[in-house]
Amino acid sequence: MNQIELKNKLSEIKDKLDAIEQKAENRIYLTCKAENACAVNRFLLEDIGARFCVATGIDADDCFEIIYHYSYDQTGCCINIKAVISDREKPAIESITPFLPAAEWAEREIHDILGIDFKNHPNLRRLILADDWPEGVYPMRKEIKATNT
Amino acid sequence: MKKIVKKPVIAVGPFHPLQEEMEFFQLTVDGEIVTDIDMRLSYNHRGIEKISESLQFDQVPFLISRICGICSASHPLAYVQAAEEIADIKPPERALYVRTIINELERIHSHILWVGLAGHFIGYDTVFMWAWKYREPVLDLLEEITGNRNNYGNVKIGGCREDIPNEIKPRILKELDEIEKKMDMLTKAVLDDPVLHARLKGVGILSKADAIKYAVVGPTARGSGVDIDVRRDDPYAVYSDLDWNVITQPEGDVFAKAVVRLLETFESIKMVRQALKKLPDGPVTIEVKEIPPGEAVGHVEAPRGETFHYVRSDGGNRPVRHKVRAPSYVNVPSFKASCIGEKIADVTITLAAVDPCYSCTERVAAVDSRSNVIHDYENLLRLSREKTEKIKEGKK
Numbered sequence: 001m002n003q004i005e006l007k008n009k010l011s012e013i014k015d016k017l018d019a020i021e022q023k024a025e026n027r028i029y030l031t032c033k034a035e036n037a038c039a040v041n042r043f044l045l046e047d048i049g050a051r052f053c054v055a056t057g058i059d060a061d062d063c064f065e066i067i068y069h070y071s072y073d074q075t076g077c078c079i080n081i082k083a084v085i086s087d088r089e090k091p092a093i094e095s096i097t098p099f100l101p102a103a104e105w106a107e108r109e110i111h112d113i114l115g116i117d118f119k120n121h122p123n124l125r126r127l128i129l130a131d132d133w134p135e136g137v138y139p140m141r142k143e144i145k146a147t148n149t
Numbered sequence: 150m151k152k153i154v155k156k157p158v159i160a161v162g163p164f165h166p167l168q169e170e171m172e173f174f175q176l177t178v179d180g181e182i183v184t185d186i187d188m189r190l191s192y193n194h195r196g197i198e199k200i201s202e203s204l205q206f207d208q209v210p211f212l213i214s215r216i217c218g219i220c221s222a223s224h225p226l227a228y229v230q231a232a233e234e235i236a237d238i239k240p241p242e243r244a245l246y247v248r249t250i251i252n253e254l255e256r257i258h259s260h261i262l263w264v265g266l267a268g269h270f271i272g273y274d275t276v277f278m279w280a281w282k283y284r285e286p287v288l289d290l291l292e293e294i295t296g297n298r299n300n301y302g303n304v305k306i307g308g309c310r311e312d313i314p315n316e317i318k319p320r321i322l323k324e325l326d327e328i329e330k331k332m333d334m335l336t337k338a339v340l341d342d343p344v345l346h347a348r349l350k351g352v353g354i355l356s357k358a359d360a361i362k363y364a365v366v367g368p369t370a371r372g373s374g375v376d377i378d379v380r381r382d383d384p385y386a387v388y389s390d391l392d393w394n395v396i397t398q399p400e401g402d403v404f405a406k407a408v409v410r411l412l413e414t415f416e417s418i419k420m421v422r423q424a425l426k427k428l429p430d431g432p433v434t435i436e437v438k439e440i441p442p443g444e445a446v447g448h449v450e451a452p453r454g455e456t457f458h459y460v461r462s463d464g465g466n467r468p469v470r471h472k473v474r475a476p477s478y479v480n481v482p483s484f485k486a487s488c489i490g491e492k493i494a495d496v497t498i499t500l501a502a503v504d505p506c507y508s509c510t511e512r513v514a515a516v517d518s519r520s521n522v523i524h525d526y527e528n529l530l531r532l533s534r535e536k537t538e539k540i541k542e543g544k545k
Binding site: 074078 | 190191194196198199203234361362363364377379382383384443444445446448455457459461470472474478479482
C-alpha cells in the first residue's frame with residue numbers, strides 16, 4: 001500500500017472516527033471516542049498491518065486521552081489513534097491487550113501513572129510504580145507537581 | 150488430598166553486575182528447562198517524563214541524553230525531531246550530516262560493546278577484551294567532536310551544539326580504516342568459531358511470527374527476518390542520501406542477532422565515510438524563537454531499535470506531555486517467546502541477545518529443589534561458561 005491507498009483504506013472506518021487529520025507528510029492522527037478505540041486498533045492491526053509502537057496516556061485537564069501509536073513501515077507513516085475518555089471520576093477503556101500482546105506493558109504503565117482502568121486486561125499489575133507507592137496517587141496527573149521545580 | 154506441586158523459581162535480578170539497568174526475571178523451571186518467565190522492571194524509574202514537563206524545550210535534550218548512556222544520541226534526536234516538526238523548523242544541511250555521523254558512531258560503539266558483553270556472558274573473555282579495546286577509539290572520536298565520551302548532548306532544536314571541525318576529518322577517516330580492519334578480524338573470528346556456532350545457533354529462537362506479535366524492533370526484529378529499519382522506512386537526517394543496506398537474518402536465534410549487529414557495524418562505517426565526504430559547508434544551528442501549540446511524534450533507529458518520542462506543546466515554553474519509549478520496552482517482553490523451553494544455562498545469553506538495558510548490579514538466587522543447592526549469580530555464570538568449555542573439549 002502506498003500513502004494514497006493507505007489514506008483511502010483509513011476512510012473505511014470513518015463511521016467509528018470523529019476526525020482524521022494529517023499534520024505532516026508521514027503523520028496521521030485519528031480521533032475517536034473511548035468505546036470505539038478497540039475497533040479502530042483492531043482495524044489498524046489486522047486490516048492495515050501496522051506495527052504497534054506504544055500508547056501514551058495524557059491528562060488533558062477536562063478529560064483523559066490515550067494515544068495509540070502505530071507505524072506503517074512500508075511507507076514509514078506514523079498513525080496515531082487518539083481515544084478520548086471524558087469520565088474523570090472513574091476513567092476506563094477497553095483493553096487492546098487480548099488481541100495485541102505487545103500493548104500489555106503500555107496499558108499497565110498508563111494504569112499506574114494515570115489510574116485508568118483497562119477493562120479485560122489479562123494482567124493489570126503494577127509495572128513502573130514501586131511496591132510502597134500509595135494507592136490512588138497517580139503521578140502523571142496534572143495535580144501532582146514534580147518536586148524539582 | 151490434592152497434591153500441591155511446587156514449581157522451583159529462579160530469580161534473575163533485580164541487580165545485574167554486567168549491564169546498565171535493573172530488571173528482575175523469575176524463571177519457573179522444570180529440571181534444567183525454563184517453563185515460564187515473569188518480568189518486573191522499573192527499579193530504576195527516575196520519572197524522566199514528569200521532569201521533562203517541568204523543563205524548557207531547549208533543556209529537555211540534556212535531560213533525556215541521560216535516559217541511556219549508550220543511546221544518548223538517539224533519544225535526544227527523536228525528541229528534537231518531534232519538536233522541530235511542531236515548530237516547522239528545518240535545521241541546516243550540515244547539522245543533519247553531523248547528526249547522522251554522531252548517531253552512526255554511536256551505533257558502532259554500541260554494537261561492539263554488545264559483542265564484547267556476549268563473549269563475556271558465555272565465557273569468551275578474549276572476545277570481550279578485543280571488542281572493548283576496539284570500541285575505545287570510537288569513544289575518543291565522539292569525545293573529540295562533542296566533548297563527551299557518552300551523554301554527548303550534541304543535538305538541539307534547530308541544529309547541533311558542536312560542529313565537526315574540517316581539520317579532524319582525515320583523522321576520523323583514518324580511525325575508521327583501523328576499526329574496520331579490526332572488526333573484520335573480529336567478525337571472522339566470531340562467525341567462523343565452531344564453539345560459538347555450537348553455543349549460539351538454535352538458541353533462544355524468536356520466530357518471525359512471535360517477533361511481529363510482540364512488535365519487537367531493531368536487531369532483535371531483523372535477526373528474526375522482520376525487515377524494518379526507521380532509517381530506511383521513514384528517513385530522517387540524511388540517511389536517504391547515503392548508500393547502505395539493511396541487514397536481516399531469517400533464523401531468529403542468538404547467532405543471527407550477533408551476525409546482524411556485526412554486519413551493521415560495517416554499514417555504519419560505510420555511512421560515516423560517505424557522510425564525511427559529502428559534509429557541506431555552512432552553519433550547524435539556526436535560531437529558534439518559540440514552539441507553537443501542537444503535537445508530534447519522532448522516531449529514530451537507535452542501536453537497539455526504534456526509539457519513539459511523543460511531544461505535545463500548548464504554546465508555552467515547556468512540553469505539556471513528553472512520552473518516551475525505548476527499544477528495550479518492546480524487546481524485553483519477547484523473552485516470553487524466546488526463553489521458554491530453553492535450558493537455564495542458555496537463558497543468560499538469550500536475555501543478553503536483545504541487548505537490553507539492565508542495571509549495574511545483579512543478584513541471582515537459584516534453588517535446585519532436588520539437591521537443595523543454592524545457586525548465586527556467580528554459579529549461574531559458571532554453568533554458562535562450563536557449557537562452552539564442554540562444547541570446546543568435545544570439538545577438539
